[in-house]
Amino acid sequence: MKKTMYNKEMIRLLNMNIYCEYLLHNKPPIIFIHGFVSSVYTFRRIIPFLSKHFSIIAIDLPGFGRSVKSTSFIYSYENYGKLIAACIEHFQLDKVFLVGHSMGGQIALYTTKLVPDKIDKLVLLSSSGYLDKAKRWKRYCSYLPFCEIAVNYVLKKRSVPDNLKNVFYDQSLITKDLIEEFGRPLKEKNFNKSMMRLLRYREGDLTSEQLKSIDKPALLIWGREDKVVPFYIGMKLEDDLPDAKLIAYEKTGHLITEEKAEAVSKDIGTFFKRSNE
Template sequence: MSSTEIQQTYIKVDNINLYCEFVLNDKPPILLIHGFASSIFTFRRIIPLLQKHFSVFAVDLPGFGKSEKPTSFVYNFQNYAKLMLECIHKLEIPNTYIVAHSMGGQIALNMALIAPEKINKLILLCSSGYLKRSKKLLICSSYLPFFEKFVQYYVRRKEVKEHLKNVFYNHTLINEELIREFGSPLSEKSFYKALIRLLRHREDDLLPEQLQTIQVPTLLVWGEEDRVVPLEIGKRLVQDLPDAKLITYKKTGHLITEEKPDLVFKNILLHTS
């Protein structure tokens, strides 16, 4: 089966309905994993570029985007990683390149730890790293009846545009489409339930000694003005990962696929060739 058009569908993996967009064209597969409170939309500017060179697969993680937001799923990186590996198996992909943004980077690194043979190379865009688990008091508080209201207030205390200003260096790129797309989950009750479960279940990010065992070749790409995951994290990761290289973009924030899609694509192509 081969198609140069972007296909949109749902696939059931471990009894969870996952929204998926893909392009099949008999070229090497590449899996795209978005970050926290985001979706496949993160990659909208690079998918048209990638599809000329890869069979592209992008999935909304459980709890985000158009995917199911189950209360039965344990929202931690290891489970996300296992689910994405199951997804690869379901799609009958023997091995793949992975491009992962922000929190998706931790998921990709966990995948590399669990099943390195399934991954050709990693491209981590402003990957999260070295975060500790939520404090016990916060985890305990998450079981209180009013906590969901508190999370809603905390998230919605700022306008969507203000949140976007935090992930962009160039604020002139923020438009109505972005505001609408990133603002749409905020009206879904299930979105907040998923956030609370992620706060409860999320383990520590991978420790240096775990990172040092990952042999998968890794490209780290960073915006030098990233205010969400500072460049210092990238500098630490490149030291801990045995086979890693760090590339940085000047005058670029956290959402580099929006600010520098052509450069991101070029670096992906160079790293995978």
């Protein structure tokens, strides 16, 4: 690996400025991939546990967090997968572990299909699955002048606290810091344009047939009370992926890295460590 110190900085991937946090110390590397309208902040509570035994790389995907809100990038899962592949190349990594939350889980799967030789194992945290691409009329509407206004309306229709209530089982864990962090990107220039382009270009999730070709060991971690990606999606993914194991936490919602940080960290660490025994 090229770098040996902890950093929070912009790196260039696919000719874009991508925000990256990394700690590389000659230990097996984990790349963290966040979900929709999220950022590396998603993993803030589990990274300290895992950094003791693994090198850590977490990026904000284009359109989210502190990364560029590009108005030219084609926001598809395949291109996000290519971005993760470029990140692997940037840091000169081999035998990478992927951890993807929600939409990030689907991107982890796409990445594994693109560069299977670079991926060792993957963990899918409440991963999206079996969603079709946006309906044709919505994609056509994304080219119309009023679409950006409509996207802005939809994103702001529910307040950030209301959105957080939807992803937490334990409402008492919602803090002012969480509200501020998840609300900040919504105010950034070109955020609406990037979300409009994601609506336009995002292809559907991988099909059952495509999933059956991904033979990497996979750990699926779910909250039983997940309202965003219901538990049955995890059960279906476990059936379709050739080498997958599903575990569930009781009284836990979609944002399991916040609600069950210690348990998630322990389960991920145990799963990945077995590769080095």
